[in-house]
Amino acid sequence: METTMGCCEDLRSSPTTRRAVLLGGASFAAWAYLPKFARAADGRDPRLVLVILRGALDGLATVAPIGDPDYAGLHGAIALSSSGPNAALPLDNFFSLHPAMPEFSRMYREKKAAVIHAVATPYRDRSHFDGQDVLESGFAGPGRVQSGWLNRALEGLPKGERVANGLAVGLITPLVLRGAAPTVGWAPLALPQASEDTAMRLLDLYSHRDAALGSALKQGLALDKAAQGDDMKPKPGTGGVAAMRLAARGAARLMAADNGPRIGALGFDGWDTHANEGGPVGRLAQLLGGLDGALAEFETALGPRWRDTVIVVATEFGRTARINGTQGTDHGTATVALLAGGAVNGGRVIADWPGLKPASLHQGRDLAPTTDLRAVMKGVLKDQFGLAEKVLAESVFPESSAVKPMQGLVT
Amino acid sequence: MARDSQAALVALNRFGFGARGGxxxxxxxxxxxxRGFVKAELGRPNRVLLEVPGLQSTPALGKAVFDYQFEIQQAREAAKSAAPPEGASPRPEAKGQRRNLSLNGIAMEMAKESPREPQAKPAENPGATAPAEAMQPNAPKPPPQPLNIIQKTFRAEALARLQRAVIVDGGFAERLVVFWSNHFCVSANKGGPARMWAGSFEREAIRPHVLGRFADMLKAVEQHPAMLFFLDNQQSLGPDSRAGKNRNRGLNENLAREILELHTLGVGGGYSQDDVTSLANIITGWTYAGRLGQLGAPGTFVFNANAHQPGAQRVMGKVYDAEGVAQGEAVLADIARHPSTAKFIAAKFARHFVSDDPPQALVTRLADVFTKTDGDLKALALALVDSDEAWSAPLTKIRSPYEFLVAAGRLLAQIPNDPGRYLAGLRALGQPLWSPAGPNGFPDTNAAWLAPEGMKLRLDISAQIASRLAEGVDPRDLLELAAADTASVETRRTVERAESRQQALALLLMSLQRR
Structure with a gap:
């Protein structure tokens, strides 16, 4: 009874990065093929990053329609204001940005960031898990979880030369990247590792007995060599907000490499603000600050590649327009999507604004959706990678031919 | 005995946590x-309970955590108002204080309760209060701090659960506990009370009903302070209730939605937004008594009529008259026996134990048993054991991190006397104990756990286990214990030809990933 089980002892002395990523909810995966793109003509080498905010982001708190006469009443005590301490950052004469996002505000002024408001996936119920499935699968309804739209978009690109031998995926592969096209993945990591010889022997055993485990392990073994830089070592006290930055920096470093992946996806958890959401400061403000920092990390670490990059930030649905009885918001419908990156045709809030009058709200409670999120994704994929509209409407976002790609999102 | 040892492997691995060593x-x-081996555990319902000296009831734990948090808050406010002279180290005096609380210490205390920094010992875990500082590579480590009451409790609860899992005969009953605990999960990351109650919630609301009735488990769960706290119901006030009007606060529909979506009917189970809102109204006033005990003994479930939305409500087409707490209990009783609930539970149950895509005939049969027995969970478990599908389907499910680490502990006959390594391993592998990311619990499919990063980490962890424990064990014997004559030629050869005991053991553990 004396001896305890011997796993993970060294986790105890360097517990931080792995856990931080898990608790920060960030995972990252990216394409392992260097595409021979359509953009060869103009010499661009485009990058695309999808950031998924799991839990349903309050779009009205992120980009507040301060000019809407009904906004302040609905959002009550947590409404943003254009004056006073922690004033919201004006984007135009109607919308203002949450004050926790100064970096995004700067990018917006530099016309390298844009907002799409009153946007939603085709999903109209209020389950997180179905909502995320729809967001990531690219199908019009839930229940189709075999592959994700970003993976099918990869399949639609011309196969280029392979840039990574090992393939790897984060701890839990996000649905948006699951599918037939191979992906690589990475997450900050610091563990004493099994010897290479042991790993090779195990791979040999799996090759005879369990191909699926073998394939997964092989990919897992390849990842750290490719991804880690000096400052990715564990640091004490890394909380969720710092974890977002860390994940973004590591992802950006991988994607900045000449032979690095061109497409990546990250997920951040924790946006389900049912109670005590907070206004200009508080819980949501902290999370938005983390997101803002992650965007800045991408800008820095991508270096010259930032110029050709589009980051899309999306969430499964929005939250109620009116705050609930506990200073938070319940599950809603339309919300915002954010674009950032050197390739974004920015400085704009794109919205067919439905208004917040009681009769205008979806089912009398939510911001009504006037833009289909698939139109945004299609527009970015079309402009960034030259994917044909037919491919987008049939295989990437099946049965979506009525949803036209949004024009002019990319410079 | 080849055929029987194949069945023995199913009994031990599909239904249990794997064979024990020794x-x-x-x-x-x-x-x-x-079959008899598996069923034997179901004949001893008391064995499902976890009664360990030192583990306390939810009210007792509630009182302790409320007092602790109050003390921290008092000390913090005292520190604020004391406005110490520059450079001096403030030492606020709090009544009943067990330690000196410097400002830094208070920050540490809060950090320890922070959702971002769960079970780790403070010595290893300097806190999450200042991300900006945390990003500085050479920030000095604060000195070690003793565990606070929340951490101590969590670790004691975790230890009791782990010891049971490692010791218990086959493990079917414990696997059922884990299944139901994940179905009705709370997350310790929600905050102090949730971390304090995560273990007592399972002992009080899950275990007594694992071989009992679903409706009883449902009621026990939805009225448990841990669940009410986790899904915000203690904050939800009827908009037209006295408290709602006085305080100008109102509904929070979080718990009501998850009751319908995750606990009973399942998404697509036939409910609407109106049903969610109605149920949210109905369960306003379902809360627990706080530190001052104004509504009842601290940490007990109470129905607060002052916060309850008055009037009849319609849920799933049926009108429920205003009858206080009975209004909500009547809804729970009805949805517990709704056909959608039977289908949802049957499919989830079969998916957990048999395969990601379980045979439809099995799911239908389980749903029928659930319905005909009015949600008798022992009958449900027996129906699974009696099914041919459960014995003929190949062992394709990848062990969850918890199942993997427990199986390793059993095979190596290592009964933990400290939960630290397990907790760290579970965190590393993406399944921190009692701390799923959302109310839907941890995933239960191969697609989720068959991640390259996860497999690589399992290998690293296996190598560490082996480096500590391979002395004195013969991995070839362990292979016999784990797989008997079902071990493949390749597996035998891999273990026998390993360059060291350590390597052989690591490889052996990695060959036992399916169940």
Missing amino acids: ASGDVLNAASDP
């Missing part, structure tokens, strides 16, 4: 009567 004789016992 002189347990698990494989032989299971082989002689595989």
Whole structure:
């Protein structure tokens, strides 16, 4: 009874990065093929990053329609204001940005960031898990979880030369990247590792007995060599907000490499603000600050590649327009999507604004959706990678031919 | 005995946590009567309970955590108002204080309760209060701090659960506990009370009903302070209730939605937004008594009529008259026996134990049993053991991190006396104990756990286990214990030809990933 089980002892002395990523909810995966793109003509080498905010982001708190006469009443005590301490950052004469996002505000002024408001996936119920499935699968309804739209978009690109031998995926592969096209993945990591010889022997055993485990392990073994830089070592006290930055920096470093992946996806958890959401400061403000920092990390670490990059930030649905009885918001419908990156045709809030009058709200409670999120994704994929509209409407976002790609999102 | 040892492997791995090492004789016992071996555990309902000296009831734990948090808050406010002279180290005096609380210490205390920094010891875990500082590579480590009451409790609860899992005969009953606990999960990351109550929630609301009735488990769960706190119901006030009007606060529909979506009917189970809102109204006033005990003994479930939305409500087409707490209990009783609930539970149950895509005939049969027995969970478990599908389907499910680490502990006959390594391993592998990312619990499919990063980490962890524990064990014997004559030629050869005991053991553990 004396001896305890011997796993993970060294986790105890360097517990931080792995856990931080898990608790920060960030995972990252990216394409392992260097595409021979359509953009060869103009010499661009485009990058695309999808950031998924799991839990349903309050779009009205992120980009507040301060000019809407009904906004302040609905959002009550947590409404943003254009004056006073922690004033919201004006984007135009109607919308203002949450004050926790100064970096995004700067990018917006530099016309390298844009907002799409009153946007939603085709999903109209209020389950997180179905909502995320729809967001990531690219199908019009839930229940189709075999592959994700970003993976099918990869399949639609011309196969280029392979840039990574090992393939790897984060701890839990996000649905948006699951599918037939191979992906690589990475997450900050610091563990004493099994010897290479042991790993090779195990791979040999799996090759005879369990191909699926073998394939997964092989990919897992390849990842750290490719991804880690000096400052990715564990640091004490890394909380969720710092974890977002860390994940973004590591992802950006991988994607900045000449032979690095061109497409990546990250997920951040924790946006389900049912109670005590907070206004200009508080819980949501902290999370938005983390997101803002992650965007800045991408800008820095991508270096010259930032110029050709589009980051899309999306969430499964929005939250109620009116705050609930506990200073938070319940599950809603339309919300915002954010674009950032050197390739974004920015400085704009794109919205067919439905208004917040009681009769205008979806089912009398939510911001009504006037833009289909698939139109945004299609527009970015079309402009960034030259994917044909037919491919987008049939295989990437099946049965979506009525949803036209949004024009002019990319410079 | 080839055929029987195959069945023994199913009995031990599909239904349990794997064979124990030492002189347990698990494989032989299971082989002689595989179904009987599994069923034997269901005949001893008291064995599902976890009554360990030192583990306290939810009210007792509630009182302790409320007092602790109050003390921290008092000390913090005292520190604020004391406005110490520059450079001096403030030492606020709090009544009943057990330690000196410097400002830094208070920050540490809060950090320890922070959702971002769960079970780790403070010595290893300097806190999450200042991300900006945390990003500085050379920030000095604060000195070690003693565990606070929340951490101590969590670790004691975790230890009791782990010891049970490692010691218990086959493990079917414990696997059922884990299944139901994940179905009705709370997350310790929600905050102090949730971390304090995560273990007592399972002991009080899950275990007594694992071989009982679903409706009883449902009621126990939805009225448990841990669940009410986790899904915000203690904050939800009826908009037209006295408290709602006085305080100008109102509804929070979080718990109501998850009751319908995750606990009973399942998404697509036939409910609407109106049903969610109605149920949210109905369960306003379902809360627990706080530190001052104004509504009842601290940490007990109470129905606060002052916060309850008055009036009749319609849920799933049926009108429920205003009858206080009975209004909500009547809804729970009805949805517990709704056909959608039977289908949802049956499919989830079969997916957990048999395969990601379980045979439809099995799911239908389980749903029928659930319905005909009015949600008798022992009958449900027996129906699974009696099914041919559960014995003929190949062992394709990848063990969850918890199942993997427990199986390793059992095979190596290592009964933990400290939960630290397990907790760290579970965190590393993406399944921190009692701390799923959302109210839907941890995933239960191969697609989720068959991640390259996860497999690589399992290998690293296996290598560490082996480096500590391979001395004195013969991995070839362990392979016999774990797989008997079902071990493949390749597996045998891999273990036998390893360059060291350590390597052999690591490889052996990695060959046991499916169940």
